[in-house]
Amino acid sequence: xxxxxxxxxxxxxxxxxxxMDAVLKSKGGLRTITDRLPxxxxxxxxxxxxxxxxxxVRLQIMHALLVADLCPLLLKDIxxxxxxxxxxxxxxxxxxxxxxxxxxQKWRIYAIxxxxxxxxxxLRQTSEIPMI
Amino acid sequence: xxxxxxxxxxxxxxxxxxxMDAVLKSKGGLRTITDRLPxxxxxxxxxxxxxxxxxxVRLQIMHALLVADLCPLLLKDIxxxxxxxxxxxxxxxxxxxxxxxxxxQKWRIYAIxxxxxxxxxxLRQTSEIPMI
DNA sequence: CAAACAATTCAAATATTTTTGAAATATATC
DNA sequence: GATATATTTCAAAAATATTTGAATTGTTTG
Numbered sequence: 029x030x031x032x033x034x035x036x037x038x039x040x041x042x043x044x045x046x047x048m049d050a051v052l053k054s055k056g057g058l059r060t061i062t063d064r065l066p067x068x069x070x071x072x073x074x075x076x077x078x079x080x081x082x083x084x085v086r087l088q089i090m091h092a093l094l095v096a097d098l099c100p101l102l103l104k105d106i107x108x109x110x111x112x113x114x115x116x117x118x119x120x121x122x123x124x125x126x127x128x129x130x131x132x133q134k135w136r137i138y139a140i141x142x143x144x145x146x147x148x149x150x151l152r153q154t155s156e157i158p159m160i
Numbered sequence: 161x162x163x164x165x166x167x168x169x170x171x172x173x174x175x176x177x178x179x180m181d182a183v184l185k186s187k188g189g190l191r192t193i194t195d196r197l198p199x200x201x202x203x204x205x206x207x208x209x210x211x212x213x214x215x216x217v218r219l220q221i222m223h224a225l226l227v228a229d230l231c232p233l234l235l236k237d238i239x240x241x242x243x244x245x246x247x248x249x250x251x252x253x254x255x256x257x258x259x260x261x262x263x264x265q266k267w268r269i270y271a272i273x274x275x276x277x278x279x280x281x282x283l284r285q286t287s288e289i290p291m292i
Numbered sequence: 293c294a295a296a297c298a299a300t301t302c303a304a305a306t307a308t309t310t311t312t313g314a315a316a317t318a319t320a321t322c
Numbered sequence: 323g324a325t326a327t328a329t330t331t332c333a334a335a336a337a338t339a340t341t342t343g344a345a346t347t348g349t350t351t352g
Contacts, residue, residue, distance in 0.1 A: 043297070045269060047264060047269060048233075048269065052234075054228075061227050064227065068220055075213070079214035081210040083211075095196065100330095102184075106197065111330080132179060134327070135319095137177060233297095248339095266298050
């Protein structure tokens, strides 16, 4: 006589480890777990933010901006990057919402956002830093 | 008579915005800022961790493991990925320290680590989840 | 022990990201 | 107004990451 499990794994899955069987039982079955999880595309924004911080050069920029608001000229000196390369990475950080810029005549001034501070785990505010 | 600024920017930099001049003065000059910043390679590990979470599929795996420890068979069913693809992404998450696995005979069981929970901002512990 | 299973590994193909260098834009200075 | 400056944008090249599918490893089952 074949026992019917409400937590039976999806068709196609033959064997699962005994521990998994127990886990599924306690969670109400695989279907219950699957149904609770959001769809893949719901992670897109979060993934983009993580990606923005996934390059050492961009973390370097973030940490420089943690010390002070800076224009690309100075960031270029600090990071030793070419103009266009710096511009590329600044754009990625800005698109992710971690930095912003203001235009002052022919210069730009970049500043880290509150979200940016949080993201790199430096929420402690250094009050002297000018905010935009 | 030429004034000598201790906060004068590095050679090669001609003009900076007036606001930048004030910022540099308050921070002790560009050199002081640069000297305080760690070298580029010091961000490698942190960048690798962010990169591990920079793909929607990997966040999906993380969130599934937040609900329960799971074997690749079940993860495959949940994420609709091919064997080798899943294996590739599990490896990236494990290398970053966000998940671990134990071997039970022919099966593996993957579990999220405490660091993994923290990283995706779900520090609130759901006590029923079996930990390895 | 042969066939089935769970899962990984590997190499090639594909896709995405990053770098580079030239051109463009806009502002400032002589 | 011509030249210099600050910065971006763009397209091609280079570097990395991901996907795919076949081969491999080790374990279980008949």
